[in-house]
Every structure is written in structure tokens, then in C-alpha cells.
Amino acid sequence: MRTVITGGAGFIGSHLCERFLGRGDEVICVDNLITGALENIEHLRKNDRFQFIRHDISHPLEIEGPVDNVLHFASLASPADYLRYPIQTLKVGALGTHNTLGLAKLKNARFLLASTSEVYGDPQVHPQREDYWGNVNCVGVRGCYDESKRFAEAITMAYLRTHGVNTGIVRIFNCYGSRMRLDDGRVLPNFMGQALRGEPLTVYGDGSQTRSFCYIDDLVEGIVRLLDTDFHEPVNLGNPSEVTILEFAKEILALSGSQSVIEYRPLPQDDPKVRQPDISRAHSLLGWQPQIDRHEGLKRTLAYFQERIGQGPRG
């Protein structure tokens, strides 16, 4: 198998590269390194089945030879990143999806789009099932991300219906684990970095908003299983175990043994109040459900950040 992964030097992408190399695929990793990092794939570069192409997939890309799978994972997934780079976010979601679909069509490859729980916006249906159409403010600050992914899903379905490309769509709910950037602005790296440095944990709003966090290994397993089907409709992948952000902050404080205090900051505009995946489709289609609970996943991730911050484990 020859597998192209855009965003392959990013958090999720680098885990996918590793996983596909591990099963014997040839992997072509495409990344412009706007938020990805070479150090995420450094350990893979000595493998002769691995190739890295530095390229912005918002521009067309030609690949020589056959391709069996195209996974479009290039994206600025953190709210802080997409607020900083809204146009690049729109382009990689829209033009990047168009270009990667074109590649899949040309090579007759299976195509998998990394979509997101953000297509549900600030949801009025809870938990979120794939047949819920969402509640998105297209002109709000998060619109650049949400609408680029909604467009990406629409063009993916158009390529399926018009050109018969074998497409799939995974809607990823908050995922975490090693190789997240400490400074990417998302809640988990923020809280872990703050706890480890003894700085206050910044809870936005009153912390009553909820999220459901899925450990990276579980997500990767779901993605691989979905890729290996011919299923075309969107599939939620995430961990249904839901927690308030305030509770989450307290869990990280307890786990790290940190003496940090909690500080409250204003809630960003359009911040979804609740989020929890309904994973019954993934369960019946793929026999998939998360295996790693939050306590275990957080423990592993904290160890990763501890090493990066250069401290020994506490307690």
C-alpha cells in the first residue's frame, strides 16, 4: 500500500505516519510545517518506506507512481492557531481538500477527510449524532475553521457522487496525546504546561462548558479501521466520556501534584457549551470504541510534557 498523509508532521498526522509504516505501507508525508514540526517525524525519516514532502497542499501536488490511500489531515486545528491564520485555515480546508480529492481521483485511491466535531458548532442536540446538521455561526471568529470543514465535507460528497471517488469522512472530537504543541493554545497543553510550570490554570468562562477527550491511540485505531472500509457517510470518532473544563483542570492539578491555582478568563466568542460524540455508528460499523480512559491517557500525556519541559516526574 502507498499512503499519502497531508499534515503528516502534525500531532495526529505523525501518529498516522507511524501507524501506516508499522503495518508495512509506504508513507508519503506532506506538510508545510505551519503548525507541524519536523521533530514529530524525525524518528521516521530513516525508514526507506517514508518520504517527506514540504508542500502547502492549498496548492496542487503531483505524486509519481501509484497511490492507494489519501488522508487529508492538514489543518490548523487549534482555535488559537486558526484565529491567527484564518485565511490559511480556509484555504487548506477548501483548496487543500479539492487538491487531495483530485489526487485521489487521479490515482483511484481511497480518500479520507479529517473533519471535526466543529461541524456541529455550538450544538443544540446532545450528544452529537452524525445526522445532526449543526449550529454554526459562519461569520463568527470560529467560522473560518468550521465552514472550511463543512465545505470540505460537501466537496468530498460531491467527488463521491460526481466522480465515484471512494471517499470517507471522519469527524474527530477533541483528541490528545504526545506531540501536541505545548503552545498550541488548546486546553490540554495549556493546563498541563501551566500545572508543570506552577503557573495559574486559565479556565475560560466559569468552566461549566464541557468537552469529551479521546486519547490519540484510540483515535488512530478508529481511523485505520474506517480507512479500510468503503463507507462514505461521516463517522464520529471520540471518547463519549464528557467532563466540564473546570473538572478537567482539577483532574490535571491532582495528577500533576501541582500547587497551581485556577484563574478565570473571559469565554471566547462562540465557544461551544457542550460536546460529546455519539459513537454508535463507529461501534456498529467498525466494532470500535475507546480503550484508554481519561486518567490513563492524561497520565501518559503528562509524562510526555514533563519530559519536554525538562522536569522529572513529580510525586
Ligand code: UDP
Ligand atoms: N479553554 C480554557 N482554558 C484554556 C484553553 C481553553 O478554559 O487555557 C476552554 C475553551 O474555552 C473551551 C475548551 O477549553 O471551552 C476547549 O478548548 P480548546 O481550545 O482545547 O478546543 P475546542 O474544543 O474549543 O475546539
